Each structure stands twice: as structure tokens, then as C-alpha cells.
Amino acid sequence: MFKRYAYKNIFSRLTEPRRFIQALSGPRQVGKTTLIQQVMKDIGIPGHYVSADAVSAASPVWLQQQWETARIKHKSGRHKKGFILAIDEIQKIPGWSDTVKLLWDQDTGNRTNIKVVLLGSAPLLVQKGLTESLAGRFEMFRIPHWSYSEIKEAFGFSPEQFIYFGGYPGAAGLISDENRWRHYIRDSLIETTISKDIFMMTRVDKPALLRNLFEIGCSYSGQIVSLNKMLGQLHDAGNVTTLSHYLDLLAGAGMIIGLQKYSPKKIAEKASSPKLQVLNTALITAQTDTGFEKTRLDGERWGRL
Structure with missing residues (x-):
């Protein structure tokens, strides 16, 4: 089975003494x-x-129960290299960072050799929880979208296929049926990310605006766009500050980022219009009905991917 580049680093960290x-x-x-x-x-x-x-x-009580289960299993075996507790989708648990801090510090004080791994699919929320309550207690592995070399090795994609279909491993087996692939990306990735990782985890006063910003951002990927000009294309847009905040939320979810123009003067850099960049091209192509072969023949459309 294919293993991503981060495998060796994570494997190595978990064989080290608990830190x-x-x-x-x-x-x-x-x-x-x-x-x-x-x-x-x-x-x-x-x-x-x-x-x-x-x-x-999932609640702090559930988290404590899982941690206690790990402690019991560890005590029953007493492996010389310790015990691993991996908790996925940690951001779904209210107040998780304070609970993890309490339990981690208890294990540290009791010299309980449980090595903890936390996984989360809402990067901004995970980062916030770690820095607020767990400062000095964690190391971060940022797992990005798949690179071309990874998707080629695992699924045999050509450069052109990677440009159009992007790098989602779960969708790679569906590219022979483009309609099925398109619906999978829309329903299982785009909609789930927006509704679960953004709306359920962060206060969004104008959800329709954020969705529209995502759609427009995909349309203008690779282009420098003034947020002031975008206000005119978005219904109930409010102000530039709201758009900038929503763009940050989309970036934190691994969807679209606004790249600022480089300048040695930070003020000028912050004031510049962002270059919108979709972080996985599947997010663009899945929203159109133009197929792979037809898109390849359209030089303007292909050049935007």
C-alpha cells in the first residue's frame, strides 16, 4: 500500500521517548x-x-472515557515503548483542548507512557485549540493535498489528469466515470467541508455569502482580484472585512487561499489585492460540466487550472 511522505516522520516520532x-x-x-x-x-x-x-x-466525558480505556490497556500490557492513543476529528469535541491538557499533564505527572496523536480536518480550529491550551506540549504535522509525484506513484496519473482531476485519493478510482467523479467531489468533499468544517465549527453570519465567495473564487483562480470589486458581484456582501474573513476560513479548510503581493513593506503587502488560488484543481473542474478532453482543447480554460 502506498505511504505518504509524512509516514516516516510520524513513525519516527512515535518510536522516540514520549515528549x-x-x-x-x-x-x-x-x-x-x-x-x-x-x-x-x-x-x-x-x-x-x-x-x-x-x-x-462526542463530549469531554467521552474523551475522558477513551483516554481511560487507553490507560487500562497500557497498564495491562506495559510495553517497553509505551502505548499510542490516536483521536481522530478532535475538533468535533467541545472544549477538547482543555480536556487534553488535563489528561496529558496527569499522565506526565504519573509517568504514564501514553503517546498521543490528535487528528483534525478543520486546520484553523485545531491550530486555535492547540495554541490556546496546549502551548509547548505539541508538534504539528500539516498534511497538505497530494502532490503530483504522490498521485502518480499511487494511481498512475498523467500530468494532464492531475491538472484536471486534482489530487484527492478517494476520487482517483472514479475518473473513468466523470459524472460520478464530479458528484463525489461536490457532495462528499465540497459540501461536507463547508457544512461540517466551517459552518458547524465557526460562527458564519452569512453562509450564502461564503458559498458564493467559494464559487467566485474558483472561477477566478489564478487571478488577482480586488475584494472591493468582488463586493459588486456578491449579494449581501457587507464589507471587505467580512469577505477577507470568509476567505481566511476557506483557506483554513484547504479550499482557496488569497495570496498577497510580496512587498518589503508589510503595510503595502496587506493592502494589495489578493491572487486567488484554489488549493486543489478538482474543486474547479467538479463544478463545471465540461469534461476532461474538451477542457484540454480549450486553451484559455486549461491555462487557468
């Missing part, structure tokens, strides 16, 4: 869960994997 919480953060469907499961299978250290996505009402 820090290992945090894996990145967009949906980039292989975070598969990655930690591969490591836990190969490493030869007993472990306990749980996901907050698998329970209807």
Missing part, C-alpha cells in the same frame, strides 16, 4: 486517517484508535 503530543492537521480526504492507521499497524507498539466522527454526541 510531545503529535498533531496531524489538514483538509478532508488527504489521507490523515489512513496515515496514522498505517503507522499504528507497522510500528509494533500497542494502541487505541477512536474517531469523534463515529459518535453522535
Whole structure:
């Protein structure tokens, strides 16, 4: 089975003496869960994997129960290299960072050798929780979208296929049926990311505006766009500050980023119009009905991918 570049680093960290919480953060469907499961299978250290996505009402109490389960399993085995506790979709648990801090510090004080791995698919929220309550206690692994070299090795994509279909491994097996692939990207990735990783985790006063900003951002990917001009194209847009905030949320979810023009003067850099860049081209092509071959023949459209 193919292993992503981060596999060796995570494997190495978990064989070291217990020092820090290992945090894996990145967009949906980039292989975070598969990655930690591969490591836990190969490493030869007993472990306990749980996901907050698998329970209807994950809570601090549920988190404490899972941690206690790991402690009991560790005490019953006493492996010389410790025990691994991996908690997926950690951002779904209210107040998770304070609970993790309490339990981690208890284990540190009691010299309980449980190595903790936290995984999350809402990078901004995970980062916020780590920095607010767990400063000095964690190391971050940012798991980005798949590169061309990875998708080529795992699925045999050509450069042209990667440009059009992007780098989502879960969708790679569907490219022979473009309509099915398109619906998968729209329903399982775009809609789930916006509704679960943004709307459910962050206060968004104008959800329709954020959706429209995403659609327009995909249309203008690779172009420098003034946020003031975008106000005229968006219904109920409010002001530039709102647009800038929503663009940050989309960037944090691994969808679209606004790249600022480089300037030695920070004020000038912040004041510049951003260059919108979609972080996975599948987010663009899945929203159109133009197929792979037809898009390749359209020089203008192809050049924007």
C-alpha cells in the first residue's frame, strides 16, 4: 500500500521517548486517517484508535472515557515503548483542548507512557485549540493535498489528469466515470467541508455569502482580484472585512487561499489585492460540466487550472 511522505516522520516520532503530543492537521480526504492507521499497524507498539466522527454526541466525558480505556490497556500490557492513543476529528469535541491538557499533564505527572496523536480536518480550529491550551506540549504535522509525484506513484496519473482531476485519493478510482467523479467531489468533499468544517465549527453570519465567495473564487483562480470589486458581484456582501474573513476560513479548510503581493513593506503587502488560488484543481473542474478532453482543447480554460 502506498505511504505518504509524512509516514516516516510520524513513525519516527512515535518510536522516540514520549515528549510531545503529535498533531496531524489538514483538509478532508488527504489521507490523515489512513496515515496514522498505517503507522499504528507497522510500528509494533500497542494502541487505541477512536474517531469523534463515529459518535453522535462526542463530549469531554467521552474523551475522558477513551483516554481511560487507553490507560487500562497500557497498564495491562506495559510495553517497553509505551502505548499510542490516536483521536481522530478532535475538533468535533467541545472544549477538547482543555480536556487534553488535563489528561496529558496527569499522565506526565504519573509517568504514564501514553503517546498521543490528535487528528483534525478543520486546520484553523485545531491550530486555535492547540495554541490556546496546549502551548509547548505539541508538534504539528500539516498534511497538505497530494502532490503530483504522490498521485502518480499511487494511481498512475498523467500530468494532464492531475491538472484536471486534482489530487484527492478517494476520487482517483472514479475518473473513468466523470459524472460520478464530479458528484463525489461536490457532495462528499465540497459540501461536507463547508457544512461540517466551517459552518458547524465557526460562527458564519452569512453562509450564502461564503458559498458564493467559494464559487467566485474558483472561477477566478489564478487571478488577482480586488475584494472591493468582488463586493459588486456578491449579494449581501457587507464589507471587505467580512469577505477577507470568509476567505481566511476557506483557506483554513484547504479550499482557496488569497495570496498577497510580496512587498518589503508589510503595510503595502496587506493592502494589495489578493491572487486567488484554489488549493486543489478538482474543486474547479467538479463544478463545471465540461469534461476532461474538451477542457484540454480549450486553451484559455486549461491555462487557468
